Amino acid sequence: MTSEIDELRKLFAAQPRPTNWTERRARMDEICAIDPPPDDVAFSPVDIGSLPAEWSQAPGSDAARVLLYFHGGGYCSGSIRSHRAMVGAVGKLAGIRTLAVGYRLAPEHPYPAARDDALAAWRFLRSQGYAPQSIAIGGDSAGGNLTLATLVALRETGEAMPAAAWLVSPWSDLTMSGATLDSKAAVDPLISRDYLAGLAEAFLAGHDARDAAVSPLFADLAGLPPTLVQVGSSEVMLDDAVGIARALGAAEVPVALEIWPRMIHAWMVWSARLADGRAGLDRAATWLRGQLARGIRTD
Template sequence: MTPTTDDHCLPRGAFSAGSRRTRLASLMTRLTLRPMTNLLPTSRGGIEFSRRLVATSMNLFGPVLEGTRVDLVAEGPVRGEWVRAPGLTPGSRVILYIHGSAYVICSARTHRGLTSRLSSATGLPVFTVDYRLAPEHPFPAAADDLEAAYRWLLSQGYDAANIVIAGDSAGGHLAADLIIENDRTGTPQPGAMVLFSPLIDLDFELSARMERTRKDPMISAKAARGLVALYTDGHDANLPRLRLDLALVRNFPPSLIQVGGAEMLRGDARHLHSMIEAGGGRSELEIWPDQMHVFQALPRLIPEAADALEHAAEFIEHVLETTVVQQESKEQLSR
């Protein structure tokens, strides 16, 4: 499939350019953060500094909603936290969230602001898996932890059709890997998938191609590749769980992909979207003009962050309600 242009993937009701605040934030990030991230070493000291920097930024520009309930979970190999928006009542549906940042930097805690707003927008509880990070825990630790968390939710009584997989950045690669593993093992697939700025190409060849036309405000493809290499840790890049192929996946869940028009991972987003559609699945791709990587996590900085989450919430509600109607129709026909 020929890659589409940004204009053909605009979110519903979007303008042809980001807001003035968005464009200013992108400029300031490119002038201040990008030079720093490109120079930070991948030594233990450099990684610890990166983790503190990102945690501080996420809390500053995307704080947790007041009144959010957080419950930590540590059951066998499953580590994570339940995040429930204020006033949320229990139900049969749930979001399983997979945070990103190159398998190295973030955690369930750094993403608590984003997951609290996602819970509020959807009215659903969010379980964020706190997978083990590289370089302390290289491949396939993160993928194994996600798989354990998904199966744990199934064992808790959640029907697969009522589980929504959501994630950002490296969480997108982990989500796609989970879908492939579910297909291989005959495990029921989730009801829907929503990804923000998904990373798919761990060699960052697609990102390098995007950078030739527009530099990412946050980091270069070369620097990002160095971080991800701490996870892949010398494994063959062609391993099936690293170079993902979705062509043979059956019953791929309906998916929404959101990506920023200013970031290098827009190439990955297009590639994932194309793979899903080529395999007969349903995918919606939204390229938000002038937005940075995972802009949904930065509402104090990016005005469009709330709109993007609302789009995601609408998609989730529509897909899950459609599934209910389809199931009821099947039951009526079988009587």
């Protein structure tokens, strides 16, 4: 009997891999948005200066608490649209509002454009009256990298930390030193070492990949908020997730690491067709709700 994850793998293999940035972006939007978001979640666009963003909220959700979300895509693709179903679903499950951010992409906008946009989104939420303890920050893949980079930047400027961080399949090491980049290559249907190298080159534009600002695995992580790390066992970036969880723990940050058997990169994007995707989102939502339980919005 073919499993759900095997059916998803067939879906990925049904079309040839795109060869340029335009095709890659279109393909990611197509394949990640193949299932619609929950039909009872309301989405509304908002502009943060010139930065596009999108609120989501389900009926009965607490608008005083919010998840600020950064999509994946290797800093070169992905969008609000590609991750709308995932973000809307976790917000609904957690009973909170979400704000998804369409940060600028490389190679047109290399480092530090995405980080600058992420900080602008944080400042926007603060200007809307959200206290730090009423905000969680999360992201998948490059969005997980951006989450960590944002948190470190906030700490370095002396700002109060948000209540929590949620990392899904995070890309924490742009030097690509993890052993699973090779040991999991045969089972990862989405990501390869060569593919990541091209993304890193476009994003870094000559910047040193060993800089902690772009490879948070090497950052001083002390003082960051409680963090949930979720990753699939069939990912070449498994070591990125395990490594950042280890580094967070060594820095005395409360951290929970979940490794989901047979799951692929950012599998919760396809939760509509994966039972483990729905279970993963439910676990994340329960954890986020708990971390935000003491959050208070100040007007």
